[in-house]
Amino acid sequence: MTLLTPRVDRKVPAAPAPDGDVAPRRRGRLHAHRVISSTLVTALVIMQVYPLVWLFMTSLRTEQDFASSNPFSLPTEFTLDNFSRAFSTGNLGLNIVNSLVVTLGANVLIVVLGMMGAYALEVLGFRLKTFVRSMFLLGIIVPVQIALVPLFIDYANIGLLDTYQSMIIPLAAFSLPMSIYLFSSFYSYISRETYEAASMDGAGPYRVFGQITLPLSVNTIVTVVLVNSIFIWNDFIFANTFVLSDELKTIPLGLQNYIGAMGNVDWTATFAAVCVTITPLMLVFLVLNKAMIYGLESGANKG
Amino acid sequence: MGAPPPPDRPRQSVKEAKMLPGRSKISVLVFLVPPLAVYAFAVLLPIVQSLFLSLFKWDGITDMKFVGLDNYVKMFTRDDVFWTSFGNAMGYLAICLVLQLGGALLVAGLLTTLRRGRELVKTLYLLPAVISTVAIAFLFQRIYSYEPTGLLNQVLEWVGLGSLAQPWLSNVDTVLAAVSVPEGWRFAGLYMLIVYAALLAVPKDLEEAATLDRANWWQIFWRIKFPYIRPVWITTTIMAATYALRGFDIPYLLTNGGPGQASELLTTYMYKTAFTHTDYGYASAISVFIVVECLVAVGLIYFLLRRKVD
Numbered sequence: 015m016t017l018l019t020p021r022v023d024r025k026v027p028a029a030p031a032p033d034g035d036v037a038p039r040r041r042g043r044l045h046a047h048r049v050i051s052s053t054l055v056t057a058l059v060i061m062q063v064y065p066l067v068w069l070f071m072t073s074l075r076t077e078q079d080f081a082s083s084n085p086f087s088l089p090t091e092f093t094l095d096n097f098s099r100a101f102s103t104g105n106l107g108l109n110i111v112n113s114l115v116v117t118l119g120a121n122v123l124i125v126v127l128g129m130m131g132a133y134a135l136e137v138l139g140f141r142l143k144t145f146v147r148s149m150f151l152l153g154i155i156v157p158v159q160i161a162l163v164p165l166f167i168d169y170a171n172i173g174l175l176d177t178y179q180s181m182i183i184p185l186a187a188f189s190l191p192m193s194i195y196l197f198s199s200f201y202s203y204i205s206r207e208t209y210e211a212a213s214m215d216g217a218g219p220y221r222v223f224g225q226i227t228l229p230l231s232v233n234t235i236v237t238v239v240l241v242n243s244i245f246i247w248n249d250f251i252f253a254n255t256f257v258l259s260d261e262l263k264t265i266p267l268g269l270q271n272y273i274g275a276m277g278n279v280d281w282t283a284t285f286a287a288v289c290v291t292i293t294p295l296m297l298v299f300l301v302l303n304k305a306m307i308y309g310l311e312s313g314a315n316k317g
Numbered sequence: 318m319g320a321p322p323p324p325d326r327p328r329q330s331v332k333e334a335k336m337l338p339g340r341s342k343i344s345v346l347v348f349l350v351p352p353l354a355v356y357a358f359a360v361l362l363p364i365v366q367s368l369f370l371s372l373f374k375w376d377g378i379t380d381m382k383f384v385g386l387d388n389y390v391k392m393f394t395r396d397d398v399f400w401t402s403f404g405n406a407m408g409y410l411a412i413c414l415v416l417q418l419g420g421a422l423l424v425a426g427l428l429t430t431l432r433r434g435r436e437l438v439k440t441l442y443l444l445p446a447v448i449s450t451v452a453i454a455f456l457f458q459r460i461y462s463y464e465p466t467g468l469l470n471q472v473l474e475w476v477g478l479g480s481l482a483q484p485w486l487s488n489v490d491t492v493l494a495a496v497s498v499p500e501g502w503r504f505a506g507l508y509m510l511i512v513y514a515a516l517l518a519v520p521k522d523l524e525e526a527a528t529l530d531r532a533n534w535w536q537i538f539w540r541i542k543f544p545y546i547r548p549v550w551i552t553t554t555i556m557a558a559t560y561a562l563r564g565f566d567i568p569y570l571l572t573n574g575g576p577g578q579a580s581e582l583l584t585t586y587m588y589k590t591a592f593t594h595t596d597y598g599y600a601s602a603i604s605v606f607i608v609v610e611c612l613v614a615v616g617l618i619y620f621l622l623r624r625k626v627d
Binding site (some may be wrong): 018043047048051052053054058059062063064065066067068081085101123127128130131133134135138139140146149150152153155156158159160162163164165166167181184186187188190191194218219220223231244247248250251255265266267268269273275284288291292295296299300303304306307310311 | 338340341344345347348349351352354355357358360361362363364366367370377419423424427428430432436438439440441442443444445446447448449450451453455456457462465468471502505506507510521534553555559561562563565566568584587588591595597600601604605607608611612614
């Protein structure tokens with residue numbers, strides 16, 4: 015930070031030559047700037063969000079209305095028929111249950127294992143911890159595709175193909191580095207004195223973990239769960255590779271089935287099916303958006 | 318989220334102080350082994366297995382046949398599809414980086430000038446990031462649709478560019494861009510958020526001093542703000558690049574690499590090699606290449622962005 019100050023002193027005088035009374039013109043320009051940037055931001059936000067608006071609007075149209083009108087007009091009449099057709103044709107209810115199981119299972123693993131790993135690395139400490147930490151950091155960069163073929167073969171050998179675990183394990187393992195990283199960076203702020211005082215009172219590493227570290231971790235747990243749930247809930251590649259039977263299919267796979275079967279037959283019902291699958295996470299996000307945004311920001315900005 | 322931890326607390330430098338007094342070897346193992354075991358099983362072991370498998374020819378049924386480096390030789394010298402996929406992956410990467418990082422910087426920069434509605438913009442902009450790739454693929458298939466007219470072709474018609482309207486996903490010249498844009502769109506909000514948080518952390522007095530010296534906005538941005546957010550920018554670039562290099566879902570779902578190989582990426586090619594042609598050895602060689610590619614990309618980004626500091 016201090017390094018930057020001389021840079022500023024050096025470069026800024028190279029600014030354009032002053033010309034006359036700058037103050038009023040600058041104020042006018044500032045105002046113009048603000049109007050331009052508000053307009054631009056609004057336009058960009060509309061471009062970013064319009065596809066989703068269109069998705070929801072189409073799911074509420076009747077088929078005749080969809081076929082005859084252009085994609086920017088409001089529906090002439092609203093109908094919920096598409097949703098009832100989507101639910102009666104597909105397996106969406108079961109898919110949602112499966113997604114909940116996988117998301118819950120993976121999150122429990124990520125949180126418990128993440129806290130344990132971070133506790134060992136950051137609080138307990140041991141000789142090879144730099145090496146172990148860099149092993150974990152590698153997992154942030156390594157693409158998930160590397161695991162597909164080996165895990166498929168391993169699962170086939172030990173009979174784990176086509177189970178909930180076959181999705182939960184790799185989803186948890188690939189999220190673990192970020193989780194350990196977030197817990198570690200939080201644990202490094204808990205003061206050493208707290209731990210030392212507890213140790214003086216005779217608390218061993220397990221009691222310190224249970225009575226000091228764990229209760230203080232609640233906020234970080236929320237962050238880790240929120241951030242990872244997005245990726246786990248939406249996982250397509252592991253589910254698509256390791257799961258075959260319809261009873262275990264999660265939302266992305268169920269939706270893909272639905273689109274494959276009905277996508278070109280019943281357009282508006284397919285839009286409704288898509289809406290049903292994206293709504294749960296979107297609602298969670300809209301309700302908890304502050305916490306989620308905080309989590310996503312801290313993932314990168316602490317690095 | 319409660320009070321954020323205090324920044325810049327000096328870490329204790331004495332090595333022994335970093336270890337909890339009264340800890341035993343066993344307690345370290347109790348805490349370390351479970352996470353390490355899961356991680357080793359699903360991440361580290363597969364890397365080793367892929368390296369091993371890449372030296373064999375194996376269809377999963379008959380006996381494995383050791384072929385040495387032949388899979389790699391084939392990949393680099395005899396396989397045109399591999400090189401096409403590599404070229405496509407680079408194009409995909411370029412489009413994603415421009416959309417995500419360029420977009421992130423533009424929107425984050427504009428956002429800092431807004432007086433109201435910042436939270437709303439952040440939330441709305443991030444919305445696509447919570448949607449599954451299957452839903453996104455479906456959505457964009459409809460947006461690109463030619464018959465019946467999709468969103469994109471409709472807009473082109475309205476602004477008088479109706480002659481450009483076309484089936485974007487079946488034209489070999491447009492398909493790569495068409496499958497890259499959804500990926501860029503999806504995470505644009507995430508990177509915007511990160512860059513925005515970094516921009517907010519730039520001390521106001523630096524900017525004010527520069528304004529008094531009549532620096533224009535470009536100079537303020539380039540000379541003051543950007544150097545300040547450089548560390549975050551490196552992280553963001555690395556995230557965006559590695560995510561784009563492992564991009565799979567959207568091209569796989571939208572076009573499955575077609576038409577021909579026009580939108581085939583290394584990831585989709587590897588997936589087909591493994592699970593359609595059950596050529597596990599060759600697929601492993603390709604996935605080893607993808608990992609190396611990611612590591613090289615991270616190294617390059619770090620090196621290039623870091624060096625400019627001097």
